[in-house]
Amino acid sequence: MTFAFLRSMVRSRCRFGASFAMWLIIFGGNFGSGDTLAENDGLEEDFTLDPDDGLDEELEDASTEGGRKRAWIKMALFVLVGMLLLGGIAAGLWFFFFKKDAAGTDADINVSPAVQSTQSTAMPEEDTVFxxxxxxxxxxxxxxxxxxxxxxxxxxxxxxxxxxxxxxxxxxxxxxxxxxxxxxxxxxxxxxxxxxxxxxxxxxxxxxxxxxxxxxxxxxxxxxxxxxxx
Known part of the structure; x- marks a missing residue:
């Protein structure tokens, strides 16, 4: 009878141990899988967010660079237009002032020799005797x-x-x-x-x-x- 009792106790403990082991396996696996899913969800969230964030940054960089280029182009156009205006004003002033003086000088140059040639042509007839x-x-x-x-x-x-x-x-x-x-x-x-x-x-x-x-x-x-x- 004592032997039968011991055998029943051993069997009951083995069953309890097996049940406890199965419980650990089941619930432990569930806990592990939950953590894994949570981690995977975090990775997916990170994976889905990072490309958008990088694209936004690239777009922002591109827009900033394009804005800088447009600003330089506008500045170059303003400088070019200003230089053309200054050149036109300078040419107009030169034509108005210096060209007038040059025309007067040319007139003096063209008139004076004519007078001298007239005088030189008339002089031999009066003074020079052949x-x-x-x-x-x-x-x-x-x-x-x-x-x-x-x-x-x-x-x-x-x-x-x-x-x-x-x-x-x-x-x-x-x-x-x-x-x-x-x-x-x-x-x-x-x-x-x-x-x-x-x-x-x-x-x-x-x-x-x-x-x-x-x-x-x-x-x-x-x-x-x-x-x-x-």
């Missing part, structure tokens, strides 16, 4: 040989002497020399004198006839000025 040149005078409306509508010529003639010593002799014969000019021109037509060949022929013919009138070769050349046919 002893070998004799101004025979202006011949106005000298009649030509009539064979065209134009039958008159006006010309100013000067004579170049061979020697200045014969100046007085030639001046004394000036009226006769003028008659020679008029008579020789009457031998030419307008068609003959309208070109250079006809004028050269007239010159040599006048030289021959004038020197013949003087009795010796005292005239070297004949110069025509203001040769106008009418």
């Amino acid at each position: 002893e070998e040149i004799i101004h025979l005078g202006l011949f106005e409306r000298v009649p030509l040989k009539e064979n065209a509508n134009m039958s008159l010529v006006s010309v100013d003639i000067s004579l170049e002497l061979v020697d200045t010593k014969s100046r007085h002799e030639v001046l004394s014969a000036a009226p006769n020399l003028r008659s020679v000019v008029e008579s020789q021109m009457a031998e030419f037509t307008w068609m003959e004198l309208r070109n250079s060949d006809g004028k050269i022929r007239l010159k040599y013919q006048l030289l021959r006839e004038m020197n013949s009138q003087l009795g010796q070769v005292l005239i070297r050349n004949v110069y025509f000025r203001h040769f106008i046919m009418q």
Whole structure:
């Protein structure tokens, strides 16, 4: 009977131990799984929140960088517009003030030589005397040989002497020399004198006839000025 009692006690303790072990396994596993789920939920929350937070930060950084770029572009545009305005104002001032002075200076430069050239052109006729040149005078409306509508010529003639010593002799014969000019021109037509060949022929013919009138070769050349046919 004692043995049977002991055996029953052992069996009951074994059952209690087995039951207690099973209880620990079941509830311990549940506790562990709960903790794991809680941890997993935390990880999922962290995982789901971190990408959004990083994206927001990247967007904020991008927007900040874009704003800085736009600010630099605006500043550069303002500086460029300001420089263009200043350049335009400076160019306008230069054109208004300096160009006017330059125009006045150019006018002085252009006018002064003209006055000087006029004076220099007039001075030789008054002050400078070429002893070998004799101004025979202006011949106005000298009649030509009539064979065209134009039958008159006006010309100013000067004579170049061979020697200045014969100046007085030639001046004394000036009226006769003028008659020679008029008579020789009457031998030419307008068609003959309208070109250079006809004028050269007239010159040599006048030289021959004038020197013949003087009795010796005292005239070297004949110069025509203001040769106008009418």
